[in-house]
Amino acid sequence: MKPFEDRKFVILGIFLVIGLIFLGRLFFIQVVDDSYQLSANNQALRSITQYPVRGLIYDRKGQLLVYNEAAYDLMVVPSKVNDFDTAAFCNLLQITDSVFETKISKARKYSRYRPSVFQKQIPASDWALISERLYKFNGFYGEKRTLRKYPKATSAHILGYISEVGGSDIEKDNYYKSGDYIGKRGLEKEYESVLRGVRGKKVLMVDVHNRVKGSYRSGLYDTLPIAGKNLVSSIDRDLQAYGEKLMQGKRGSIVAIEPATGEILAMVSAPSYDPNLLVGRPRSKNYKVLQQNDSLNPLFNRTINAMYRPGSIFKIVQSLIALDEGVIKEETRFKCNRSIIGCHGSHTNDDLVGAIQHSCNPYFYQVYKRLIQRGEKSNIFKDANLGLNRWQERVKKFGFGVRLETDLPGLKKGLVPDPAFYNRWYGENRWAFSTIYSNSIGEGELQVVPIQMANLAATIANKGYYYQPHLVKSIGEDSVKRPEFTERVDTEVDSSFFNPVIEAMYKVVNETGGTARRARIDSIVVCGKTGTVQNDPWPDHSVFMAFAPMKNPKIAIAVYVEYSDFGGTWAAPISSLMIEQYLTGETTRPDKEKRITDAQFLDIYEGKK
Amino acid sequence: MRAKNSIFQNIDWTIFWVFTALVLMGWINIYAATYSEEHQSIFDMSMSYGKQLIWIVTSYVLVWVVLMLDPRFFSRLAYPIYGVCMALLVGVLLFGTEIKGAKSWFTFGGFSFQPSELAKYGTALALTYYLSSLGKKFQGIIVRIKAFIILLIPAALILLQPDTGSVLVYASFIFVMYREGLSGNILLIGLGAAVLFVLALLLNYTTFNLPFDFEISGQTLMISVIGLICLMIHQLFKRVKGIKILIILVFGVISGYVYGVNYLFNDVLQEHQQSRINELLGIEHDPTGAGYNVHQSMIAIGSGGVFGKGFLQGTQTKFNFVPEQSTDFIFCTVGEEWGYFGSLVVIVLFLVLLFRIIIIAERQRSTFSRVYGYCVASIFFFHLAINVGMTIGLAPVIGIPLPFFSYGGSSLWAFTILLFTFVKMDSERMHILS
Numbered sequence A: 001m002k003p004f005e006d007r008k009f010v011i012l013g014i015f016l017v018i019g020l021i022f023l024g025r026l027f028f029i030q031v032v033d034d035s036y037q038l039s040a041n042n043q044a045l046r047s048i049t050q051y052p053v054r055g056l057i058y059d060r061k062g063q064l065l066v067y068n069e070a071a072y073d074l075m076v077v078p079s080k081v082n083d084f085d086t087a088a089f090c091n092l093l094q095i096t097d098s099v100f101e102t103k104i105s106k107a108r109k110y111s112r113y114r115p116s117v118f119q120k121q122i123p124a125s126d127w128a129l130i131s132e133r134l135y136k137f138n139g140f141y142g143e144k145r146t147l148r149k150y151p152k153a154t155s156a157h158i159l160g161y162i163s164e165v166g167g168s169d170i171e172k173d174n175y176y177k178s179g180d181y182i183g184k185r186g187l188e189k190e191y192e193s194v195l196r197g198v199r200g201k202k203v204l205m206v207d208v209h210n211r212v213k214g215s216y217r218s219g220l221y222d223t224l225p226i227a228g229k230n231l232v233s234s235i236d237r238d239l240q241a242y243g244e245k246l247m248q249g250k251r252g253s254i255v256a257i258e259p260a261t262g263e264i265l266a267m268v269s270a271p272s273y274d275p276n277l278l279v280g281r282p283r284s285k286n287y288k289v290l291q292q293n294d295s296l297n298p299l300f301n302r303t304i305n306a307m308y309r310p311g312s313i314f315k316i317v318q319s320l321i322a323l324d325e326g327v328i329k330e331e332t333r334f335k336c337n338r339s340i341i342g343c344h345g346s347h348t349n350d351d352l353v354g355a356i357q358h359s360c361n362p363y364f365y366q367v368y369k370r371l372i373q374r375g376e377k378s379n380i381f382k383d384a385n386l387g388l389n390r391w392q393e394r395v396k397k398f399g400f401g402v403r404l405e406t407d408l409p410g411l412k413k414g415l416v417p418d419p420a421f422y423n424r425w426y427g428e429n430r431w432a433f434s435t436i437y438s439n440s441i442g443e444g445e446l447q448v449v450p451i452q453m454a455n456l457a458a459t460i461a462n463k464g465y466y467y468q469p470h471l472v473k474s475i476g477e478d479s480v481k482r483p484e485f486t487e488r489v490d491t492e493v494d495s496s497f498f499n500p501v502i503e504a505m506y507k508v509v510n511e512t513g514g515t516a517r518r519a520r521i522d523s524i525v526v527c528g529k530t531g532t533v534q535n536d537p538w539p540d541h542s543v544f545m546a547f548a549p550m551k552n553p554k555i556a557i558a559v560y561v562e563y564s565d566f567g568g569t570w571a572a573p574i575s576s577l578m579i580e581q582y583l584t585g586e587t588t589r590p591d592k593e594k595r596i597t598d599a600q601f602l603d604i605y606e607g608k609k
Numbered sequence B: 001m002r003a004k005n006s007i008f009q010n011i012d013w014t015i016f017w018v019f020t021a022l023v024l025m026g027w028i029n030i031y032a033a034t035y036s037e038e039h040q041s042i043f044d045m046s047m048s049y050g051k052q053l054i055w056i057v058t059s060y061v062l063v064w065v066v067l068m069l070d071p072r073f074f075s076r077l078a079y080p081i082y083g084v085c086m087a088l089l090v091g092v093l094l095f096g097t098e099i100k101g102a103k104s105w106f107t108f109g110g111f112s113f114q115p116s117e118l119a120k121y122g123t124a125l126a127l128t129y130y131l132s133s134l135g136k137k138f139q140g141i142i143v144r145i146k147a148f149i150i151l152l153i154p155a156a157l158i159l160l161q162p163d164t165g166s167v168l169v170y171a172s173f174i175f176v177m178y179r180e181g182l183s184g185n186i187l188l189i190g191l192g193a194a195v196l197f198v199l200a201l202l203l204n205y206t207t208f209n210l211p212f213d214f215e216i217s218g219q220t221l222m223i224s225v226i227g228l229i230c231l232m233i234h235q236l237f238k239r240v241k242g243i244k245i246l247i248i249l250v251f252g253v254i255s256g257y258v259y260g261v262n263y264l265f266n267d268v269l270q271e272h273q274q275s276r277i278n279e280l281l282g283i284e285h286d287p288t289g290a291g292y293n294v295h296q297s298m299i300a301i302g303s304g305g306v307f308g309k310g311f312l313q314g315t316q317t318k319f320n321f322v323p324e325q326s327t328d329f330i331f332c333t334v335g336e337e338w339g340y341f342g343s344l345v346v347i348v349l350f351l352v353l354l355f356r357i358i359i360i361a362e363r364q365r366s367t368f369s370r371v372y373g374y375c376v377a378s379i380f381f382f383h384l385a386i387n388v389g390m391t392i393g394l395a396p397v398i399g400i401p402l403p404f405f406s407y408g409g410s411s412l413w414a415f416t417i418l419l420f421t422f423v424k425m426d427s428e429r430m431h432i433l434s
């Protein structure tokens, strides 16, 4: 044994212990603790969002309603910004010194090494100049985004708008991330999931100076963005623009539908606004102006949200239900007894066609009485309850008092009173026909939305059925139509009963002394019915519902002009011009058109009775 | 005399193959750490892996040269080699090139040479020669002081460069002296001193609040506690003669040491050195400042997982998050790209090498060969412990290379000569008697 030879064990022991400590520590940081993996990914990987192109929207003729225009977000990486001419920079971006300071310090606060948005949505036109000089300013670069652009300032209410997602949007759907855009109204909202497409992602490796070093794992984790699908709208852009022109200086709405399909051809709500106002950086400022401009409320879509009493036009629904219920026949006559309810004109004892044509109030008083008090119960209150229930069921088949399943969000139902409604109002067994007779002539508690009125016109044109009125003909390259829009909805009124009604509507427009002579067109046979919604003490709303041509109808329309007086005076000629425009592509009556465009009914106090 | 072509006959093949494995793995990791799309050729001399290839080939030439030498060459020329090394260390202070604040390099053309790497070899030979010339005794204060001076000269010269890491390597010779008879208490005292050092620093910044608004500094508290322990020991061993004086002496030395540590730390060390030590002890935490290197190195290693990200797939090491990724922090590439599996292989290979050297050293008939073997093992162990330890946050950041792994010709050559001098001695062990 050599001296001190045992000491080799001490030394080997120390070597071994240190080795084991290292292996233990390495086991902990490499295998057990995964926080290092996270830190590594945070440092060395950058996930770049690849924004998809939002789908375009075309009109029924293939003309663009909305497309995308390139815009640029000016990005900044604070750590790369070195001293530069701040004044020149501010001048280039047209911002003030203090704005610059707040923005740059906000970016610094977020991260010194990661890019943040310095200025959003710089239009391509401004960007050309900025990008040319950007080389002077280290740390700034542009990121391409898109803005919605509307080639014609039309269809604002239909198309709606998009805006940057807020906290609640992100909460509702975890697809969205800060910086994304989402449809907020109109078709942009309804078809959001189709239009938006799917975001892509590119994972890049960056070095310690944040320089991109290439694609991570040769793009294994990358995904390509999937472009949003294009929509073909049922709207006729030219007809829509024409309707908006006719409605200038007025409150009201026009809804035109193709009866054979339920496709909405035009949907005008006046006053409207230029959709280009709600795009890009001026959006929030403009939105505020539009919203606070409350007396005219241009953001309000009257076609689906405004509710009116239906007025005389409702006599048509009463006629159809009464015929189908068998309580009257085409030949049934009632005396125009003006002691019960007022009337106009020189008729005295009309049959059904005459009564519709002359809009005879006492006639429909009698018709409605027969519908409500059917004599099936001895107690008149219980009898009225029964009758009203039967009646409201049948009215709802016409799309009134129910929410039409269109593709515009926020549609109103209107109101068709049922027994429960009056029970709440008056108490059970405390009302009968005599309490509710105003409904007979479309006054009373009935409430309708303009699109329901247009749908009624389409239903009459189809002699008894309609398709859910809708704004999108087809989605994407495969031209898919939502299945619910191809299902026929039946009113369950025998189609033969529509003949006298259509005859009467023909006479309203075309016969001497008809209330809607102004709707007549020489070359096209128009059938229509006027209505007037009283608004004491202000002027009446002028209402007109029509379809044309009489044989094989191509267009059904309803027009509301608020505070403008009798239905035949304004709503009828507007309908007529719209019909002519749609069917012939032009107007043969420029003087008539001028009379309409010149008319102003915005200041309701002016026309106060 | 044996024929020259048999020089490989008696060498220890375990050491040879472990050496080869480490050098090749080292090269693969240097390639991965510095690889870029533009420079893919392994012979690209503008890249460090291209140059390292030259160093590796030439180091095999050195292996051959060392094995060709007469074994008596090493003992006879131990002091002259030591002398040349010291001359080079002086020379580098006078004529060296300053790189990163240290005059450690001679540069000729595109290549540079670090004499402090070779100085370890010279010192190992000189210490070995001195210790083996003593016969069987490593005793007496004069002998120890002489041995200490052999170490002190290169350490002092290197400290002047300054290159603190390389200076500390000389502390590793304590294992050699321990094996040759230095009291084991020295190791214990060393350990105790280290513990006290850490404690003193941990308490350096601490103040304790006592009841009645008394404040007491960490050091005072520590010394009070040590004093109390001393009193208790005194009570226990009252009857032992001279215990009082011994305890007072020990207490005095410890107190002096604690204050000394604080003095050294606060007044001698530079701020960045203080920060590094504070980071290591967890007193400071600043991943962007002094702790940056270790923070990044641990992220790189820790993100490797069990099997690593794969060859050339490392992001942290390749994209410069980890500093010095081909030299001092080469182990990060191992950890990141090869995972725990790779770390395990490397550390086990080093342990195999160290164990093999010690086992072979103990079978030597000549004291010279044995002592030299311990020198080699001690130097490798110290490098391994500090280098790997710093990458995983267990040792202070001291810039010393991982043998055979880190990029650099001087260190590879020096380690190769150091190791194969021992292999040569072992292959001739039947012929060397003294």
Ligand SMILES: [Zn+2]
Pocket: A336, A343, A344, A347, A358, A359, A360, A361, A362, A363
């Ligand atoms: Zn009448």
